[in-house]
Amino acid sequence: MLYREAGQFKATYAADQQIFPIRQDRIVMIALVVFMFAVVPAVADQYWLSAVLIPVLIFALATIGLNILTGYAGQLSLGTAAFMAVGAFAAYNLDLRVPGIPLPVVLALAGVFAAGVGAVFGLPSLRIKGFYLAVATLAAQFFIVWALVKFSWFSNDSSSGVITAQKMHLFGKVLDTPAQKYLITLAVVVLLALAAKNLMRSSTGRAFMAVRDMDVAAAVIGIPLMRTKLLAFAISSFYCGVAGALYAYAYLGTVEPEGFTLDLSFRILFMVIIGGMGSILGSFLGAAFIVLVPIGLNVSTQWLNGVLQSMLHWSLPGSLTSNLELMVFGGLIIFFLAVEPHGLARLWQIGKEKLRLWPFPH
Amino acid sequence: MSFFFEVLVAGLLSGVMYALVALGFVLIFKASGVFNFAQGAMVFFAAATFAGLQQEHHLSVWLALPLALVAMVVLGLVIERVVLRPLVNQPQITLFMATIGLAFFIEGMSQMFWGSTPRGLSIGIEDQPFQWVSDRLNINISQFDVFAAFVSGILVVLLALFFQRTRIGRALRAVADDHQAALSVGIPLQYIWAIVWAVAGFVALVAGMLWGARNGVGFSLTFTALKALPVLILGGFESIPGAIVGGLIIGASEKVAEVYLGPHVGGGIEGWFAYVIALAFLLVRPEGLFGEKHIDRV
Numbered sequence: 001m002l003y004r005e006a007g008q009f010k011a012t013y014a015a016d017q018q019i020f021p022i023r024q025d026r027i028v029m030i031a032l033v034v035f036m037f038a039v040v041p042a043v044a045d046q047y048w049l050s051a052v053l054i055p056v057l058i059f060a061l062a063t064i065g066l067n068i069l070t071g072y073a074g075q076l077s078l079g080t081a082a083f084m085a086v087g088a089f090a091a092y093n094l095d096l097r098v099p100g101i102p103l104p105v106v107l108a109l110a111g112v113f114a115a116g117v118g119a120v121f122g123l124p125s126l127r128i129k130g131f132y133l134a135v136a137t138l139a140a141q142f143f144i145v146w147a148l149v150k151f152s153w154f155s156n157d158s159s160s161g162v163i164t165a166q167k168m169h170l171f172g173k174v175l176d177t178p179a180q181k182y183l184i185t186l187a188v189v190v191l192l193a194l195a196a197k198n199l200m201r202s203s204t205g206r207a208f209m210a211v212r213d214m215d216v217a218a219a220v221i222g223i224p225l226m227r228t229k230l231l232a233f234a235i236s237s238f239y240c241g242v243a244g245a246l247y248a249y250a251y252l253g254t255v256e257p258e259g260f261t262l263d264l265s266f267r268i269l270f271m272v273i274i275g276g277m278g279s280i281l282g283s284f285l286g287a288a289f290i291v292l293v294p295i296g297l298n299v300s301t302q303w304l305n306g307v308l309q310s311m312l313h314w315s316l317p318g319s320l321t322s323n324l325e326l327m328v329f330g331g332l333i334i335f336f337l338a339v340e341p342h343g344l345a346r347l348w349q350i351g352k353e354k355l356r357l358w359p360f361p362h
Numbered sequence: 363m364s365f366f367f368e369v370l371v372a373g374l375l376s377g378v379m380y381a382l383v384a385l386g387f388v389l390i391f392k393a394s395g396v397f398n399f400a401q402g403a404m405v406f407f408a409a410a411t412f413a414g415l416q417q418e419h420h421l422s423v424w425l426a427l428p429l430a431l432v433a434m435v436v437l438g439l440v441i442e443r444v445v446l447r448p449l450v451n452q453p454q455i456t457l458f459m460a461t462i463g464l465a466f467f468i469e470g471m472s473q474m475f476w477g478s479t480p481r482g483l484s485i486g487i488e489d490q491p492f493q494w495v496s497d498r499l500n501i502n503i504s505q506f507d508v509f510a511a512f513v514s515g516i517l518v519v520l521l522a523l524f525f526q527r528t529r530i531g532r533a534l535r536a537v538a539d540d541h542q543a544a545l546s547v548g549i550p551l552q553y554i555w556a557i558v559w560a561v562a563g564f565v566a567l568v569a570g571m572l573w574g575a576r577n578g579v580g581f582s583l584t585f586t587a588l589k590a591l592p593v594l595i596l597g598g599f600e601s602i603p604g605a606i607v608g609g610l611i612i613g614a615s616e617k618v619a620e621v622y623l624g625p626h627v628g629g630g631i632e633g634w635f636a637y638v639i640a641l642a643f644l645l646v647r648p649e650g651l652f653g654e655k656h657i658d659r660v
Contacts, residue, residue, distance in 0.1 A: 076455060128648045131397045131458070135595045136644060138588070139637035148446030148627045262588070266462055269394055273459045323478070325468030338448035341456050348410040 003355045005306040019197055042267055049178040050251070052291065053088075058246045059184075061286035063271040064196050064280060065239025070269070071277035072200055073232035075125050076133060078241055079140035080268045085260035086144060087114040087241025088163075088248035089154050095166045096156055100130055103170050107188060107245050113233040114241020115145070122233025126226055129215075141262055148257035155257075162256040167248045176216045181250040190241060190247065197280045199235070264299025274336055276343025285344035293332065297325050367461070368502055370614055377613020379576070382569040383590035384597065384605040385517070386562045389598045392538045393558040395454060396565045402587025406579075408434050411483040411583050413483045413579045414476035415596035428562030434563030437468075442556040464490070469584060481576060481578030483571065506538045517568055518606060523562075525602075530553035530557060592640035598653025607651060612636045 003024050010016040020026045066080050092115035094106050099203065121140035125133050148154050148161055155161040168184065169174040175184055199205055207228045210218035219225050248255045267290060275286020301324065304313045340347055376481055382403060399650075411433050415426040444467040445460055519546025527529040534542040537554045545551055593612050619635050649655055 124644065128644050130454070131599065132595050132644060132648065132650070134458075135591045136637070137633055138591060139641055142637060146630060148636055150630065209455050214658075236573075269459070269463075273456070277455075300604050305626035320474060323470040323474040327467050327474070330463040330466030330468075330470065334460050334467070336444055337452070337456055337460045337463070338445075341449075 003352070003358075005356075017201075019201075031134055033190065036190075037183070041182055044179075044182075046178050052295070054182055054185050054251050056177070056284075056288045056291045057185045058216065058243050058251055059285045059291060061189050061192060061246065062240050062268050063121035063283035064193060064245035065243060065286050066268050067072065067275075067278065067280070067283050068200070068208070068237035068239065069232050070214060070272055071279065071282075072205060073208040073229065074133045075122070075232060076130065076264050077137040077228060077233075077236070078134050078160060078262065078269065079121060079144075081136040081260040081262065082141045082144035083114045083118050083237040083240035084244030084264070085248060085255075086117045087244030088165075088235075088255055088260075089110060089148055089247035090114065090219045090259075091249065092093075092163045092165060093154065093156075103168050103175075103184070106241050106357050110245040111238040111241040114244065115238040118235040118237020118240070122230050122237075123199030125229045125233065134351065138262070141265060145260060149230035155284060160256060161247070161253060161258070164254045165252075168249055179195050184278055185246055186251045188242065192242065193280055194318060195285075196239070200280070214280075219235045233257075254304060270333060274333070280347065281344070282343050282345030285348065289344060293329065294325060297328055301325070366429060366618075369617050372507065373614035373617030374610050375504070375511050375613070376607040376617065377593075377611070378507075378606075378615055379609075380586075380589050380623055381570075381588045381595045381609025382510075382514050382517070382565070382572065383600065383604045384593040385514075385521070386565040386569065386608060387587075387590060387594050388599065388605045389521075389558055389562045389565065390598075390601055392602075393534050394446070394460060394537075394555050395541075395572075396457045397454065397599070398422040399458060399472075399587065400465040400468055401562070401566060401590070402435070402584040403472070404437070404513065404566040405570040405573065406561065406581065406583040407437065407472040407570075409515075409568050409574035409579045409583055410472045410476040410568035412567065412571060413481050413574060416483075416613055418476070424566070426468050430567055431564060433565050435560040438559030438561075438563040439556050442552065442559050446555060446559075447552065465584070465587075469581070471579070480578045480582075480583065483574040483579050506576065510576075513568065513572065517565065518602065521565075521602060524561075530554075534558065569600060589636070592636035596640040596643050596651030600654050601650070601652035604650060604652030612639060615639050633654040 003022075005022045008021075008023055011020070016023075041049070058124075062080060066077065069075050070283070088108040091106050094101055094109055109185065111120050117140075118134075124136045126134060152158070152161070155163045169239055170184065174182060200208070207218070207223045210221070210223055211225065211228050211232075215225055219230070226247060244260070253257075271283065271286035273286070274289050275284070276282030276287070298357045299323045305321075309315050312323035336343075383401065386401045386404070387398060390396055390401075405608060407429060407431075412426055412430040414425065415421050415429055421429070427508055441464065445464055447455075449460055523531075525535060533549045533554055534550055534557070535546070536547070537551060541551060544554075569586065570583065573583055578585070593608040596612060597606070597608025616632060616636050616639070620632055623635075624631050643651065
């Protein structure tokens with residue numbers, strides 16, 4: 001009864017085209033952002049901040065990046081982790097070699113470097129499509145990681161390419177508590193998510209979707225395929241690059257090229273699919289889901305072990321639980337695809353539709 | 363020069379091993395349009411089951427082999443029933459994602475059944491060079507590689523006969539050509555898919571035994587899928603001869619590059635070189651060497 005747009009008339013085009021046209025949505029969204037910025041850092045403990053919230057936000061950013069490429073522009077990519085690696089190592093080298101460079105510039109330039117690399121590896125997309133392209137992006141995945149390990153300049157001659165991210169400075173202040181790291185991550189993610197949402201509503205985004213739905217038809221109506229596809233790769237890699245830089249600076253602190261494996265690329269692809277292709281909100285939901293499921297599984301197997309221990313004096317062997325985790329994870333993905341192939345974003349939409357009618361049946 | 367030939371032959375023979383894994387992909391893609399990422403996991407599961415039956419339960423080869431085959435066929439049937447059937451009519455990318463989930467599941471399952479410690483596997487062929495070839499031509503050719511190539515050759519001939527000469531094979535080709543048309547002339551689609559997955563399981567078992575005998579049976583067997591992908595895109599997703607030719611090209615050029623180019627850039631190029639070759643081919647022929655040409659219409 002609370003969630004109803006009756007009586008909200010739009011008098012201008014601007015009002016009609018805003019991101020959240022329903023007033024209740026706007027109120028909830030603003031409340032959520034205020035809550036995330038003001039309340040969460042004050043009440044959440046260190047575990048929640050650095051093991052749950054920061055990774056969720058960073059993965060959400062990378063997922064938005066892949067979603068722009070795969071969900072909006074329809075180009076399947078398996079090289080996400082490699083573009084994140086480019087961002088992480090670009091940020092490290094910028095910080096190392098350009099003295100006194102401010103943090104926002106580092107993050108932006110890390111994204112720009114990743115965008116450049118992404119555009120280069122997007123070149124095959126002009127000729128090949130579908131799964132052929134997906135496999136071709138694997139070349140980026142393996143080549144970039146190999147190059148980062150092999151050429152020790154990238155990691156300032158450290159052994160096996162491990163880098164330790166420098167401390168983050170902003171306006172002369174060192175950001176090193178989890179709460180500060182969380183806040184800077186949140187600020188970057190909110191800003192870029194808003195930018196992505198608006199970009200996808202613009203003519204660029206519409207061109208992406210036209211290419212996704214049928215690239216020949218898009219070319220016929222005058223969308224330059226080459227520019228659009230390369231732009232999609234560049235923007236997507238920009239987001240992945242910034243996410244990679246945050247991954248190194250705000251989340252892990254120490255990263256190595258081999259940390260950016262194909263597995264990570266797959267994880268982000270899962271986030272896109274589970275969250276919903278072609279949805280910015282879905283990117284957040286998918287990232288949260290994929291980060292939280294292993295934690296939830298871990299907690300529940302520990303709980304199960306505790307129960308078994310106390311009742312039967314017997315517990316599951318460690319190898320069993322880790323394999324069980326793999327199986328449950330794989331099973332969940334199949335289950336999800338079978339039940340709701342359009343992802344959590346679609347479920348959210350259905351829920352909203354239901355809520356509009358509630359408590360009446362029609 | 364004889365060194366070059368030695369490298370080339372070794373490359374060609376290892377390419378056959380890649381082709382063996384790629385075959386499993388092609389079979390499934392041809393018949394159901396599913397890009398089965400779980401093929402690597404199936405190879406691992408097959409090899410682990412075979413080795414586990416042999417070593418943990420002390421069965422003879424002739425008992426372990428049919429049992430492993432039964433396990434693979436059952437796995438194929440279950441996959442068709444549990445994974446594919448609910449996902450009928452979904453876009454290809456959804457099915458692809460489902461097979462990645464499937465890969466996780468099978469990996470977890472095989473490690474749960476057979477443990478995660480790698481084991482050795484012997485199929486009675488030593489990885490030794492042929493003595494008389496080394497003596498006469500001064501080229502070392504591994505007996506094992508030749509045996510593997512021989513097995514793959516037989517497998518390809520069998521599959522070709524199965525596809526071309528049997529009733530089921532004809533139905534398979536019809537389904538591959540056009541699902542709707544096949545359905546409308548009364549070919550049971552799901553029955554055909556179940557058969558294809560079972561056959562892919564059989565191919566996975568053969569690949570798993572050969573790869574396992576070569577590198578040991580462990581989790582690393584799942585990475586054979588990554589070796590097969592460049593072969594696939596080079597040969598074309600829909601072509602069995604493409605898988606073989608692609609495997610030979612990738613295997614040979616990879617080995618040659620590793621020996622002659624590798625030292626100049628610091629080594630370790632085998633992880634990505636195959637992909638670069640495949641990419642270079644794709645830029646000339648976007649559907650692979652033998653893939654079906656798709657004509658886009660608005």
